Amino acid sequence: MHRARREGVALGVGDPERAERVRHGGGGRLPSSLQSQAWLHTWGDGAYGKLGHGNDVTYLQPERVKSLVLFSIKHVATGCHHTCCTTATGSLWTWGRPSEGRLGRTVKEQDYRRPGIV
Numbered sequence: 001m002h003r004a005r006r007e008g009v010a011l012g013v014g015d016p017e018r019a020e021r022v023r024h025g026g027g028g029r030l031p032s033s034l035q036s037q038a039w040l041h042t043w044g045d046g047a048y049g050k051l052g053h054g055n056d057v058t059y060l061q062p063e064r065v066k067s068l069v070l071f072s073i074k075h076v077a078t079g080c081h082h083t084c085c086t087t088a089t090g091s092l093w094t095w096g097r098p099s100e101g102r103l104g105r106t107v108k109e110q111d112y113r114r115p116g117i118v
Contacts, residue, residue, distance in 0.1 A: 040065045040073045040085060048081045049113025050096035056113070067115045068093065085115070092118045 041062035042051040049056060052065040072088035082096030082103060093115040094103035101108060104118040 040068050040076065042083070048097040048111045050078075050081055050083050052083060052095045052113070052115050054113045056111075065115065083115075094118055 043059040076085045095112045095115045
């Protein structure tokens with residue numbers, strides 16, 4: 001079965017389809033798209049809350065991460081079960097499965113389905 005879009009994250013403004021696609025080294029399962037501006041969009045398998053939309057739903061189209069709309073996103077890193085980003089002011093945000101302390105957050109027994117500052 002051919003899928004219209006692959007899993008991923010997009011950092012930018014406007015149409016994520018026009019983004020330059022690059023692969024991040026981390027967990028490698030989520031290809032990433034980067035544009036020149038600050039919005040963060042995610043799509044694909046939402047298991048563990050790794051997309052940051054507050055649920056475990058699979059998104060077939062890029063969806064803006066609403067928890068981060070007030071922040072200018074600078075960098076994004078993805079793993080198989082989690083995502084991290086930094087803002088223009090240098091704050092670090094993480095979400096997804098916190099196994100082995102990967103997210104740097106206090107509670108390590110629950111998945112974080114929304115971005116939280118570390």
